Amino acid sequence: MTKTWRLTRRKFLIGLGTLTGGVAVGLPLGLPYVRRQAFKFLAQGGIPAGSIGNDPLLWFQFTADNMLNIHMTKVEMGQGVHTALAQLAAEELEVPWDNVRVHQAGTLRGPVDSFGTAASASISGLYIPLRQLAANYRMMLSTAAAEHLGTQVILENGVFTASNAKTITLEDTSKLSLEWQAPEDDAPLKSISQFKLIGQSMPRVDVVSKLTAQPMYSYDMRSSNSTTYYGAIARPPVAGAQIDRVNNQTAKAMSDVISLVTRDDFVGVVAKTREIAQDAIKSMDIDWIMPKLINDSDIDALLTPTSDNAAELKRVGNSSSALNSEAVILSEYSTPMASNAPLEPQSSLAEMDEDGVMHVRTPTQFPSQTRSAVANAIDMDENNVNVIPTHLGGGFGRRQRAESAVEAAILAIESGLPVHVGWTREDEFLFDRFRPPTKHRLKAVLNNKGQIDALEHRQSSGDVLFTEIPTIAASIAGSDFGATRGIDPVYTIPNLSLYAHRAKLPVDTSSWRGLGLLANTFANESFIDELAHLANEDPLQFRLDHLSGEFGNLLRAALERVADMAQWPGKIGNGVGMGIACCRDYGTVIAEIVQVNIVNNNILVPKVWAVMDAGLVINPDGATNQVQGNIIWGLGSALKEAINFENGRPSASNFGDYPLLRMDEAPDMEVKLLPSDRPPQGVGEPAIGPIPAALANAIFAATGKRIRKLPLTI
Amino acid sequence: MQLNINDKIYNIDQIDSNRKLLWVLRDELGLIGTRYGCGAGFCGACTVHINGQPTRSCITPMSAIAPDDTIRTVEGLSENGNLHPVQQAFIELQVPQCGWCMSGQMMSATALLEQTHNPSREDIRSAMKSNYCRCGCYHRIALAVERAAKLMP
Numbered sequence: 001m002t003k004t005w006r007l008t009r010r011k012f013l014i015g016l017g018t019l020t021g022g023v024a025v026g027l028p029l030g031l032p033y034v035r036r037q038a039f040k041f042l043a044q045g046g047i048p049a050g051s052i053g054n055d056p057l058l059w060f061q062f063t064a065d066n067m068l069n070i071h072m073t074k075v076e077m078g079q080g081v082h083t084a085l086a087q088l089a090a091e092e093l094e095v096p097w098d099n100v101r102v103h104q105a106g107t108l109r110g111p112v113d114s115f116g117t118a119a120s121a122s123i124s125g126l127y128i129p130l131r132q133l134a135a136n137y138r139m140m141l142s143t144a145a146a147e148h149l150g151t152q153v154i155l156e157n158g159v160f161t162a163s164n165a166k167t168i169t170l171e172d173t174s175k176l177s178l179e180w181q182a183p184e185d186d187a188p189l190k191s192i193s194q195f196k197l198i199g200q201s202m203p204r205v206d207v208v209s210k211l212t213a214q215p216m217y218s219y220d221m222r223s224s225n226s227t228t229y230y231g232a233i234a235r236p237p238v239a240g241a242q243i244d245r246v247n248n249q250t251a252k253a254m255s256d257v258i259s260l261v262t263r264d265d266f267v268g269v270v271a272k273t274r275e276i277a278q279d280a281i282k283s284m285d286i287d288w289i290m291p292k293l294i295n296d297s298d299i300d301a302l303l304t305p306t307s308d309n310a311a312e313l314k315r316v317g318n319s320s321s322a323l324n325s326e327a328v329i330l331s332e333y334s335t336p337m338a339s340n341a342p343l344e345p346q347s348s349l350a351e352m353d354e355d356g357v358m359h360v361r362t363p364t365q366f367p368s369q370t371r372s373a374v375a376n377a378i379d380m381d382e383n384n385v386n387v388i389p390t391h392l393g394g395g396f397g398r399r400q401r402a403e404s405a406v407e408a409a410i411l412a413i414e415s416g417l418p419v420h421v422g423w424t425r426e427d428e429f430l431f432d433r434f435r436p437p438t439k440h441r442l443k444a445v446l447n448n449k450g451q452i453d454a455l456e457h458r459q460s461s462g463d464v465l466f467t468e469i470p471t472i473a474a475s476i477a478g479s480d481f482g483a484t485r486g487i488d489p490v491y492t493i494p495n496l497s498l499y500a501h502r503a504k505l506p507v508d509t510s511s512w513r514g515l516g517l518l519a520n521t522f523a524n525e526s527f528i529d530e531l532a533h534l535a536n537e538d539p540l541q542f543r544l545d546h547l548s549g550e551f552g553n554l555l556r557a558a559l560e561r562v563a564d565m566a567q568w569p570g571k572i573g574n575g576v577g578m579g580i581a582c583c584r585d586y587g588t589v590i591a592e593i594v595q596v597n598i599v600n601n602n603i604l605v606p607k608v609w610a611v612m613d614a615g616l617v618i619n620p621d622g623a624t625n626q627v628q629g630n631i632i633w634g635l636g637s638a639l640k641e642a643i644n645f646e647n648g649r650p651s652a653s654n655f656g657d658y659p660l661l662r663m664d665e666a667p668d669m670e671v672k673l674l675p676s677d678r679p680p681q682g683v684g685e686p687a688i689g690p691i692p693a694a695l696a697n698a699i700f701a702a703t704g705k706r707i708r709k710l711p712l713t714i
Numbered sequence: 715m716q717l718n719i720n721d722k723i724y725n726i727d728q729i730d731s732n733r734k735l736l737w738v739l740r741d742e743l744g745l746i747g748t749r750y751g752c753g754a755g756f757c758g759a760c761t762v763h764i765n766g767q768p769t770r771s772c773i774t775p776m777s778a779i780a781p782d783d784t785i786r787t788v789e790g791l792s793e794n795g796n797l798h799p800v801q802q803a804f805i806e807l808q809v810p811q812c813g814w815c816m817s818g819q820m821m822s823a824t825a826l827l828e829q830t831h832n833p834s835r836e837d838i839r840s841a842m843k844s845n846y847c848r849c850g851c852y853h854r855i856a857l858a859v860e861r862a863a864k865l866m867p
């Protein structure tokens with residue numbers, strides 16, 4: 001079977017823009033200009049979704065039983081992305097849903113996703129490109145089938161039927177020995193009214209496996225053709241400590257220890273069992289060169305929202321003169337460090353095959369970056385490293401890096417054996433990459449009609465995305481666009497300025513669910529609530545009075561709907577109250593109401609309502625599940641989650657010091673997705689944003705107490 | 715030593731009596747459906763039944779298991795290829811997100827439903843409160859347990 005793609009005439013898929021392009025273009029106009037432009041670009045959803053390659057065969061493959069195998073570049077961590085992408089592809093390929101099977105693509109197979117799975121950008125980014133690839137492939141197959149059957153064909157349920165009643169399956173068509181050509185012009189895409197799968201709550205493709213004990217996570221991976229050995233690594237007592245001297249005599253003598261590996265700053269063991277590997281590490285006598293031991297006060301001192309080094313993100317009108325008035329209202333908010341704590345600790349299985357290819361099964365959100373890290377660590381060509389993402393037992397941003405992939409690969413190459421390295425929960429906490437702490441200082445002035453005349457938000461945050469990008473790009477951008485996510489209020493305010501200060505903290509901070517969305521929305525939406533009360537206005541009405549423009553109108557609809565569902569403002573007083581908050585996250589808007597009940601100074605949350613407009617939703621039930629999960633995340637952050645530092649160590653070593661929200665603390669919830677013909681927008685994170693503010697606002701309604709610090713305590 | 719797991723006898727030689735049941739199930743017997751979340755009894759991902767009682771396998775040393783104990787893991791929920799009512803209900807309500815907590819959730823739910831036929835929402839919240847779900851599926855879990863109660867024979 002020969003199959004050649006003629007793609008040279010015209011590439012039919014175009015990669016998406018990246019930040020670097022935007023920044024480079026702006027440079028001659030001066031740094032402040034560039035910074036504001038970069039902020040605008042990213043705030044409007046300029047996150048690259050990653051290219052998908054232009055060869056349909058990398059994605060789609062028909063099997064002898066007429067199933068369609070779809071090879072996914074995006075990683076499934078519970079957000080339902082595999083199901084939603086399969087819906088996009090099957091829709092345009094006209095393949096019945098029951099004939100679709102989904103597989104995770106390893107980096108060796110391609111197409112390698114240049115971006116990764118993050119920022120709720122998978123569906124919004126691939127909505128057109130993946131459908132286009134599928135539609136073009138369907139056109140190629142139809143042409144081939146028509147040629148083969150000698151007449152026009154129609155495609156139904158995976159079978160082409162010709163006018164002379166002859167048929168050929170998609171699978172047989174795909175194997176016809178022809179010279180295949182990509183279509184000169186893109187095949188037309190279906191219109192919304194023609195959709196059969198898109199917009200339907202198709203059952204998730206991963207759910208049955210997840211409920212029937214299938215080995216699908218990294219911690220479940222074992223070598224398929226030989227015995228699996230287990231690795232353990234000597235981990236420093238605090239992050240950043242370096243090995244000075246190792247005495248591993250005892251470990252050497254232990255039975256069932258197979259191999260001891262010592263490299264520059266790496267000491268590991270391969271043994272017959274996980275426990276023996278860990279015991280061998282514990283038996284070692286290691287001197288560590290300790291870094292400066294960090295305390296909370298060191299971190300706190302670096303968070304300076306009023307710093308002169310803050311980058312100006314946005315300036316409308318002239319807020320500085322307006323804010324000089326005596327009537328200025330000023331509030332300060334703060335959020336602590338927090339942990340992503342995916343429930344599955346990370347682990348990886350590394351195994352070299354006879355052809356010299358290193359296969360690493362690992363929980364990574366960024367397979368291509370993990371491939372580079374592995375190749376680099378074991379000094380192999382990237383083309384000989386196959387990173388195969390497994391299902392993730394939670395990602396949320398922490399799985400941007402998969403350290404265990406590198407560790408397992410080093411142990412596998414040194415020992416010549418398949419090695420599984422599993423982190424413990426204690427490892428997860430000690431070597432976490434935390435949500436950065438933030439401080440916010442907001443100022444505003446109201447005009448004589450009680451509307452906002454001027455507002456300024458100055459924020460200071462540890463790094464979110466800057467930990468992953470080159471320093472030069474970071475200094476041009478000036479502010480971390482992950483940290484500033486959600487800082488731009490949707491409201492129409494004549495004089496508005498936004499500033500972000502980058503705090504270079506001595507602890508590793510990084511992506512957390514929604515990045516800066518939660519912290520910035522907590523500050524913005526608590527402050528708006530304060531202003532509403534000062535203006536003697538109902539907090540819902542006050543918000544509605546400040547909305548205009550496209551997103552203002554979308555938000556208005558969401559706010560009115562959620563208020564209706566919750567029967568806003570509900571009962572107030574005696575420790576009972578409701579709070580409202582909303583936000584825009586890229587192209588999604590969401591409004592949420594939290595009901596609170598204060599009993600003996602305990603904050604109980606009986607019910608939460610949420611209304612989201614995320615454009616066209618591919619799988620409404622899946623999107624609803626995401627909103628429900630984000631409500632729990634938002635409440636966990638609002639009520640419990642915080643990491644402090646003492647003597648270089650985070651305050652949590654296991655869940656005993658970092659309790660998560662439990663079922664008996666979880667509210668009843670009602671979620672509504674608004675119908676929309678706008679293209680799909682992100683659904684995996686927006687709903688986390690308004691929850692802490694909505695709860696703080698509810699507490700104010702119930703008690704008259706304004707709490708400006710997370711976690712909220714009375 | 716002999717272990718009775720899901721009505722099947724497993725013989726294991728020379729097992730270190732300090733080893734925790736969780737890792738014997740996962741690493742020695744290949745029963746990977748029982749998951750690891752914390753190793754310290756906090757999260758419930760490792761819940762199995764020992765003589766019908768929900769038990770945290772991550773803190774259960776092999777020395778604590780008596781020869782006539784019966785162990786049931788998530789692999790033993792379905793029978794003759796028929797999914798257990800709890801599994802059916804969790805599928806029907808499309809409960810999981812990442813799914814890592816789900817074996818433990820279903821084992822706690824099954825233990826509850828075997829003891830209490832018509833649990834109230836409060837019964838469910840209290841029986842399930844020590845099973846963390848980081849993805850935040852609690853709302854659906856509660857609904858699915860109620861649904862499973864109706865499907866139980």
Ligand code: FES
Pocket residue numbers: 749750751752753754755756757758759760761770771772773
């Ligand atoms: S792993 Fe056993 S309770 Fe968490």
Ligand code: FES
Pocket residue numbers: 078343393394810811812813814815816846847848849850851
């Ligand atoms: S589904 Fe992810 S922890 Fe429960």
